[in-house]
Amino acid sequence: xxxxxxxxxxxxxxxAASRVLHGTDVERVVDAxxxxxxxxxxxTPTNVWGAEAVVVNGxxxxxxxxxxxxAGPTAIPSNGIVLSxxxxxxxxxxxxxxxxxxxxxxxxxxxxxxxxxxxxxAPVVASSPAPVPAPxxxxxxxPxxxxxxxxxxxxxxxxxxxxxxxxxxYIMMWNNANTPKLASIPSNVNVVxxxxxxxTVPTMPGWGSQSEAxxxxxxxxxxxxxxxxxxxxxxxxxxxxxxxxQAFLDGVMAINAKIxxxxxxxxxxxxxxxxxxVVYLSTTLKSLRGSxxxxxxxxxxxxxxxxxxxxxxxxxKGALDMIGQQFYDAVVSPGAARGRVDQLTAAGIPDTKIGVxxxxxxxxxxxxxxxxxxAVKYIKATHPNIRGGYLWEIGRAxxxxxxxxxxxxxxxx
Numbered sequence: 001x002x003x004x005x006x007x008x009x010x011x012x013x014x015x016a017a018s019r020v021l022h023g024t025d026v027e028r029v030v031d032a033x034x035x036x037x038x039x040x041x042x043x044t045p046t047n048v049w050g051a052e053a054v055v056v057n058g059x060x061x062x063x064x065x066x067x068x069x070x071a072g073p074t075a076i077p078s079n080g081i082v083l084s085x086x087x088x089x090x091x092x093x094x095x096x097x098x099x100x101x102x103x104x105x106x107x108x109x110x111x112x113x114x115x116x117x118x119x120x121x122a123p124v125v126a127s128s129p130a131p132v133p134a135p136x137x138x139x140x141x142x143p144x145x146x147x148x149x150x151x152x153x154x155x156x157x158x159x160x161x162x163x164x165x166x167x168x169x170y171i172m173m174w175n176n177a178n179t180p181k182l183a184s185i186p187s188n189v190n191v192v193x194x195x196x197x198x199x200t201v202p203t204m205p206g207w208g209s210q211s212e213a214x215x216x217x218x219x220x221x222x223x224x225x226x227x228x229x230x231x232x233x234x235x236x237x238x239x240x241x242x243x244x245x246q247a248f249l250d251g252v253m254a255i256n257a258k259i260x261x262x263x264x265x266x267x268x269x270x271x272x273x274x275x276x277x278v279v280y281l282s283t284t285l286k287s288l289r290g291s292x293x294x295x296x297x298x299x300x301x302x303x304x305x306x307x308x309x310x311x312x313x314x315x316x317k318g319a320l321d322m323i324g325q326q327f328y329d330a331v332v333s334p335g336a337a338r339g340r341v342d343q344l345t346a347a348g349i350p351d352t353k354i355g356v357x358x359x360x361x362x363x364x365x366x367x368x369x370x371x372x373x374x375a376v377k378y379i380k381a382t383h384p385n386i387r388g389g390y391l392w393e394i395g396r397a398x399x400x401x402x403x404x405x406x407x408x409x410x411x412x413x
Contacts, residue, residue: 010106012083014060014096019089021106031087035105036076043073044082048288051090053097056080060101065094081105159262160228162294162321163190166355166388167407170195170232172395175206179395182210182218186403188411191228192219193265193296195393196235200244202251212258219259230294231261234268242268242277249284256289263294263321269303275310282319297323298357298390301330304340312347322387324355327375328366334378341383356389358406360398369398372406380409 011018012033022032025040028050036044044052046066052074054062064074067090076082083103085093097103168191172179185192198205207215219229231252234240242248252264264285266278282295295314299307304325314320323344327337337356344354356379358372367375380386388410391402 012106013104014101017092017096019092028084028086031089033083033085033089033092036082036084038076038078040076043075044084046073046084046086048072049090050084050086051093051097052085053083053093053103054080055083055103055105058103058105060097060099060103063093063097063099065090157260158290159260159293160223160226161292162228162263162296163388165411166191166322166390167403167410168193168230168296168355168388168390169399169403170390170393171208172393173204173206173208175208177206177208177395179208179393182208182215183221185222185227185394186400186407188403188407189394190226191230191263191390192222192394193230193232193298193390195232196238196267197231197233197251197255198235198238198240199251200239200241201247202231202233202240202255204255216258223259223262228262228294229259230263230265230296231255232265232267232298234266234271236300237270238268240268240271240273242281243272243274245277245281245284248281249288252285253288261289261293263296265296265298266307267298269300273303273306273310275306275313278310279313279317279319282314283317286319291318294321295319296321296355298326299323300326301332304343308344308347308349311344311349315349315353320349320353322353322355323349324357324387324390326357326359326392328357328359328392331364334375337375338379338382341379341386345383351383351385352387354383355387356410357392358389358402359392360396360402369401369405372402373409376406376409386410 010021012021019033022029022034024035025037026034028034028046046052048066050067051063051065053060054074054077056077056079061080066072066074074082074084083093083097167189169185169189170193171182171185172195182192194204196205197203210218223229252261255261264282286293286295297307297311297320307323311320311323325340341354345351356376359366360369360372362368376389389406391399
């Protein structure tokens with residue numbers, strides 16, 4: 001194949017409007033306008049957060065606002081190029097790259113490949129109203145920092161696969177929760193669940209005992225050593241409206257843009273939870289972020305029947321990584337806990353996708369660390385391949401002991 005052209009300086013001209021071109025066949029960063037040629041592959045290597053215009057023989061033949069409908073990549077014609085814009089460059093393309101518009105590209109290497117032309121594809125016009133055009137005089141070159149836009153799992157920072165043996169712990173994100181700093185979690189914990197994303201457009205209620213910048217830096221450092229960061233949504237009484245699917249996806253992906261995320265944990269207890277919405281959102285997030293993006297579930301005792309039915313649907317679609325009931329806030333014996341696991345396996349969910357939810361305390365509704373050990377051993381006696389378990393929550397006394405002793409048992413070490 002033809003070698004990829006080097007990035008060039010200059011501007012793209014569409015009609016009377018112009019905009020700086022960041023480069024050719026390079027990563028599309030924040031607010032950048034990039035040209036993709038057939039040398040980069042059959043389709044654009046970008047995430048959904050932008051717009052793309054197909055150009056053949058100096059004319060726009062197709063305009064796609066991928067962000068409007070989370071559309072897939074754009075096919076690159078063998079005799080043309082694709083202009084791809086993020087942020088302000090997306091707005092510029094949507095305002096000016098109308099089908100039939102004339103395009104002038106900078107540099108000799110920017111001309112279309114001169115093979116026999118193929119019929120222009122049917123135009124796809126952006127479904128949303130055109131944004132206000134960006135200035136067309138003396139545009140400021142886009143920044144060259146790494147993109148902060150959410151990634152699809154095929155470019156940028158991909159999610160890490162959920163651990164084969166999970167030792168997860170929740171951290172409360174409220175500013176007044178007095179939780180320990182994220183960097184101080186026990187070393188045996190390999191999954192951190194952020195509690196909670198809430199609202200029609202899920203947002204964080206705070207960043208725990210840290211600033212946002214400090215928390216995000218710690219999260220990225222933990223990911224660098226292999227700890228998965230999962231967003232848990234809902235919580236007891238948490239306001240949610242997952243029926244507004246687009247808003248939910250927007251919120252999750254905005255949080256993902258900051259950290260990024262390795263999965264989503266369903267813990268909706270105080271709001272409606274339609275099965276079709278959960279399945280759609282779970283499978284869409286796996287599509288956006290990549291198949292390694294984890295989907296986990298943490299039902300309590302009152303909603304286990306609803307969660308189990310949804311988990312069966314997710315498992316059938318290959319979109320379930322772990323479901324584990326909260327065996328706390330009520331007196332739960334090891335036998336009763338194993339009975340719940342039996343119900344899941346009887347419904348067709350394998351041990352390898354089942355976990356155990358625990359909370360350490362001295363009250364009779366909680367388990368001590370030793371009781372956690374006893375219960376996990378009892379469950380593993382008949383379900384030896386369980387995926388793991390989780391602890392509510394990281395700021396409680398006994399966390400380090402639980403992570404050391406129970407975590408080791410969950411990992412089979």
